[in-house]
Amino acid sequence: MKVTVVGAGAVGASCAEYIAIKNFASEVVLLDIKEGFAEGKAMDLMQTASLNGFDTKITGITNDYSATADSDVCVITSGIPRKPGMTREELIGINAGIVKAVSSSLVKHSPNTILIVVSNPMDTMAYLAAKSTGLPKQRVIGMGGALDSARFKYRLAEALGAPISDVDGMVLGGHSDTGMIPLTRLATRNSFPVTNFLSADRLEQVKEDTKVGGATLTKLLGTSAWYAPGAAVSSMVQAIACNQMKMFPCSVFLEGEYGMKDICLGVPVILGKNGIEKIVEIDLNDAEKANMLESAEAVRKTNGLLEL
Numbered sequence: 450m451k452v453t454v455v456g457a458g459a460v461g462a463s464c465a466e467y468i469a470i471k472n473f474a475s476e477v478v479l480l481d482i483k484e485g486f487a488e489g490k491a492m493d494l495m496q497t498a499s500l501n502g503f504d505t506k507i508t509g510i511t512n513d514y515s516a517t518a519d520s521d522v523c524v525i526t527s528g529i530p531r532k533p534g535m536t537r538e539e540l541i542g543i544n545a546g547i548v549k550a551v552s553s554s555l556v557k558h559s560p561n562t563i564l565i566v567v568s569n570p571m572d573t574m575a576y577l578a579a580k581s582t583g584l585p586k587q588r589v590i591g592m593g594g595a596l597d598s599a600r601f602k603y604r605l606a607e608a609l610g611a612p613i614s615d616v617d618g619m620v621l622g623g624h625s626d627t628g629m630i631p632l633t634r635l636a637t638r639n640s641f642p643v644t645n646f647l648s649a650d651r652l653e654q655v656k657e658d659t660k661v662g663g664a665t666l667t668k669l670l671g672t673s674a675w676y677a678p679g680a681a682v683s684s685m686v687q688a689i690a691c692n693q694m695k696m697f698p699c700s701v702f703l704e705g706e707y708g709m710k711d712i713c714l715g716v717p718v719i720l721g722k723n724g725i726e727k728i729v730e731i732d733l734n735d736a737e738k739a740n741m742l743e744s745a746e747a748v749r750k751t752n753g754l755l756e757l
């Protein structure tokens with residue numbers, strides 16, 4: 450299994466590190482436009498191999514896509530992150546051009562690859578990659594829901610005073626401060642609905658804290674987060690590499706599922722060796738359906754700024 454990660458910055462390097470530590474890929478190619486940067490990150494990471502006990506070979510390269518040829522999975526993290534006070538949508542002006550050029554170069558050298566899009570605004574960047582490369586919808590996957598759901602579980606465990614491993618929950622919808630839909634109705638602690646243990650007010654707080662999870666970290670760090678994003682991407686790559694058939698919420702191109710068309714939005718999918726093996730349609734209540742429509746409307750507005 451060969452994986453390429455474009456962007457050797459905070460998220461790209463964290464992603465390469467988690468993939469290597471999990472030891473399921475033979476090779477990770479880290480590519481960046483900044484001269485020598487990916488080479489340096491790759492060398493530093495390779496010097497952790499004997500300490501962390503992995504055999505994955507990580508190589509760094511400056512903007513030479515021939516080194517990425519025949520990658521099974523390509524992850525796009527190139528682009529600028531937001532600063533405190535910004536929204537993800539404000540990044541579109543710079544990141545759209547980067548994501549379009551990078552996805553085209555990747556697909557040219559790896560026509561059979563599965564693309565995972567991370568750069569923000571992610572739902573719109575996934576849509577752009579799907580439209581501009583023309584790859585089958587099974588092979589373009591936006592990463593947002595896996596991260597947002599991990600943050601939801603963190604906040605649920607905090608509210609419950611429980612270990613995170615006792616908690617389960619999922620976030621659907623757009624990867625934005627207002628568009629995320631943490632499904633509190635369906636979240637559980639050891640299979641019991643969390644509504645048994647938490648008041649409606651406390652659950653509302655969990656929901657709001659989850660939605661602004663990225664903004665909260667951006668305010669603390671001065672730039673956006675990287676550990677949990679890198680871990681989320683590596684779990685998705687592992688699900689594909691090991692044909693795990695695991696369910697993650699991912700931003701995928703919809704053709705009628707959840708009553709939507711011509712948009713990438715976060716819905717539950719099964720990930721396996723072909724990328725998206727199945728889009729899972731769950732029964733949402735009226736309020737959740739209304740939230741999905743509202744979230745989609747905001748993503749469509751951002752998509753409208755693209756030059757396709």
Ligand SMILES: NC(=O)c1ccc[n+]([C@@H]2O[C@H](COP(=O)([O-])OP(=O)(O)OC[C@H]3O[C@@H](n4cnc5c(N)ncnc54)[C@H](O)[C@@H]3O)[C@@H](O)[C@H]2O)c1
Pocket residue numbers: 455456457458459460461480481482483486526527528529530531540544547551566567568569571592593596624672673674675678
């Ligand atoms: N979807 C998510 O859940 C999620 C999570 C975290 C971050 N992000 C997004 O990921 C992106 C990267 O964040 P970061 O913190 O790693 O930023 P960063 O600035 O640390 O790294 C970005 C890297 O991209 C490189 N780059 C820029 N243009 C390039 C090009 N054309 N080709 C190759 N490399 C190029 C830069 O040189 C830099 O090293 C941002 O857009 C951020 O908003 C998304």
Ligand SMILES: O=C(O)C[C@H](O)C(=O)O
Pocket residue numbers: 530531537569596624662663664666667673674678
């Ligand atoms: O918050 C951001 O801008 C980065 C990322 O989308 C995140 O959720 O951490």
